[in-house]
Amino acid sequence: MLRHLIRISLQQAVNNHNPRPSPRSATPAAAQQTDRSALVALSGLSRRFARRWALRNARLRVHAGEIVGITGHNGSGKSTLLRVLCTALRPSAGQGTVCGYDLVRDADQVRARTAFLAHTPGLYDDLTAEENLRFAATMLGLASRGIAAALERVGLAGEADTRVRGFSAGMQRRLGIARVLLHAPPVVLLDEPYNSLDTEGIELVNDVMRETRARGGAVLVVIHDLVRVAPLVDRVVEMRAGAMLEPVAAVASPLEALAASSVPQPVR
Amino acid sequence: MMSFATNIRRARAIAWKDLTSERRSKAGFNSVAFLGVLILLLFGFALGPDAERLRNAAAGVLWLAVLFSGVLAFNRSYQLELDGNALEPLLLYPGARWSIFVGKLAANLAFVLMVEAVLIPVAMVLFDVSPPPLWGRLLAVIGLGTVGFVALGTFYAAMASRSRAREVLLPLLLFPMLVPVLLASIEASSALLGGDAMRDAGAWMRLLAAFDVIFVTVSLLAFEHVIEI
Numbered sequence: 338m339l340r341h342l343i344r345i346s347l348q349q350a351v352n353n354h355n356p357r358p359s360p361r362s363a364t365p366a367a368a369q370q371t372d373r374s375a376l377v378a379l380s381g382l383s384r385r386f387a388r389r390w391a392l393r394n395a396r397l398r399v400h401a402g403e404i405v406g407i408t409g410h411n412g413s414g415k416s417t418l419l420r421v422l423c424t425a426l427r428p429s430a431g432q433g434t435v436c437g438y439d440l441v442r443d444a445d446q447v448r449a450r451t452a453f454l455a456h457t458p459g460l461y462d463d464l465t466a467e468e469n470l471r472f473a474a475t476m477l478g479l480a481s482r483g484i485a486a487a488l489e490r491v492g493l494a495g496e497a498d499t500r501v502r503g504f505s506a507g508m509q510r511r512l513g514i515a516r517v518l519l520h521a522p523p524v525v526l527l528d529e530p531y532n533s534l535d536t537e538g539i540e541l542v543n544d545v546m547r548e549t550r551a552r553g554g555a556v557l558v559v560i561h562d563l564v565r566v567a568p569l570v571d572r573v574v575e576m577r578a579g580a581m582l583e584p585v586a587a588v589a590s591p592l593e594a595l596a597a598s599s600v601p602q603p604v605r
Numbered sequence: 606m607m608s609f610a611t612n613i614r615r616a617r618a619i620a621w622k623d624l625t626s627e628r629r630s631k632a633g634f635n636s637v638a639f640l641g642v643l644i645l646l647l648f649g650f651a652l653g654p655d656a657e658r659l660r661n662a663a664a665g666v667l668w669l670a671v672l673f674s675g676v677l678a679f680n681r682s683y684q685l686e687l688d689g690n691a692l693e694p695l696l697l698y699p700g701a702r703w704s705i706f707v708g709k710l711a712a713n714l715a716f717v718l719m720v721e722a723v724l725i726p727v728a729m730v731l732f733d734v735s736p737p738p739l740w741g742r743l744l745a746v747i748g749l750g751t752v753g754f755v756a757l758g759t760f761y762a763a764m765a766s767r768s769r770a771r772e773v774l775l776p777l778l779l780f781p782m783l784v785p786v787l788l789a790s791i792e793a794s795s796a797l798l799g800g801d802a803m804r805d806a807g808a809w810m811r812l813l814a815a816f817d818v819i820f821v822t823v824s825l826l827a828f829e830h831v832i833e834i
Binding site: 423424425427445446448449451453455457458459460461462463464468472473475476477478500 | 607611614615617618619622625626629630685688689690691692693694695696697698699700833
């Protein structure tokens with residue numbers, strides 16, 4: 338009974354926040370069309386570390402304008418999936434494309450079209466916030482015009498000349514988000530993006546996801562707290578022991594995922 | 606695809622980033638220069654007070670001091686990336702990987718030359734060596750030797766950076782490969798410090814230049830494969 342009530346209230350919450358039709362409700366012809374336009378397409382993608390398969394036979398299609406949540410227990414392969422997608426890891430088997438570019442053959446093209454916000458943002462402690470972004474802009478081949486705006490956006494304009502060494506974990510996370518804003522690529526990969534962030538920071542991450550969707554991009558977000566992300570995501574994929582539990586055609590909705598997920602949710 | 610000019614800008618940004626981090630932390634330069642001076646002192650004690658013997662050994666001891674302290678510098682160069690888990694983001698920027706090598710090479714070259722700027726005067730005082738008449742050629746030998754040494758050091762430090770035992774692995778990989786550069790640098794420097802009566806230095810310098818071309822070219826071409834995730 339309690340489970341039923343939770344399902345109804347969560348369904349209402351999802352409907353209120355996310356009134357757009359689900360991509361799964363498209364007609365078969367339209368669905369075929371969107372399949373061809375998948376920004377991320379994985380087919381039997383696997384990754385092995387020594388004898389252990391961290392990712393097994395992953396099949397997934399993510400279309401333009403979609404936000405896909407990826408959940409699962411620790412060590413289930415969520416982060417490995419994102420790291421293979423951003424070309425930080427080579428797949429051991431299977432194939433994958435991002436924006437039509439092969440993850441192995443066209444790795445450089447994939448890198449130009451993805452932004453990856455990892456657990457640790459990978460900043461240089463002895464450089465200031467502004468210098469870190471200037472370095473990122475140069476490495477991305479971008480002009481440095483957007484740096485001030487990106488810092489302003491993440492609430493670090495006042496700390497532009499402060500060395501990152503003195504930043505809290507949350508501030509470093511915000512600076513990592515600023516680097517994503519600088520780039521604004523079609524595919525954004527977020528690994529536990531809410532970690533260390535306050536309410537404003539969480540809303541900032543949500544805005545990044547909404548904006549990526551609005552400009553026709555796709556977001557894959559690894560998240561444990563499904564309740565927090567449920568209003569935003571179009572669907573949720575659960576992973577266990579390196580495998581995706583559901584085939585592509587039957588990926589659960591956020592609500593279904595919440596009800597069916599084996600991942601314990603935080604008590605509120 | 607990024608243009609050549611963009612990749613050169615990326616290399617310049619990496620060199621600037623490494624040198625700025627180094628300048629602000631200071632810990633790297635101070636410890637590396639101190640180690641170099643310490644090595645000179647210890648060799649000086651080991652060789653004894655005989656001025657002639659000290660002068661004869663000066664070039665070899667100086668290059669060994671540069672070699673040992675340089676290894677610390679190469680390890681630090683990648684440690685900067687590993688400390689903040691920044692190596693992976695660095696490799697995930699689109700663009701040619703050679704630009705990362707060129708940037709690291711330029712930063713390491715500047716760093717080792719600065720260490721040499723401290724070690725050479727100290728060595729001249731400790732080992733009772735006067736500036737040679739052909740001091741311009743001696744500087745050229747130091748430059749050529751340093752380029753070959755730093756090119757190989759930067760390359761092998763990238764290879765060792767993924768290993769947990771990188772501090773041990775780097776000298777094991779680097780030192781055997783450095784034998785030709787070290788030999789040519791010591792012979793050319795010794796000849797010039799002794800006045801180069803036999804006109805030996807020119808041949809060693811040509812050999813050093815050839816090693817430099819080979820080492821830099823091969824490192825540039827192979828870097829993409831050793832740094833691949």
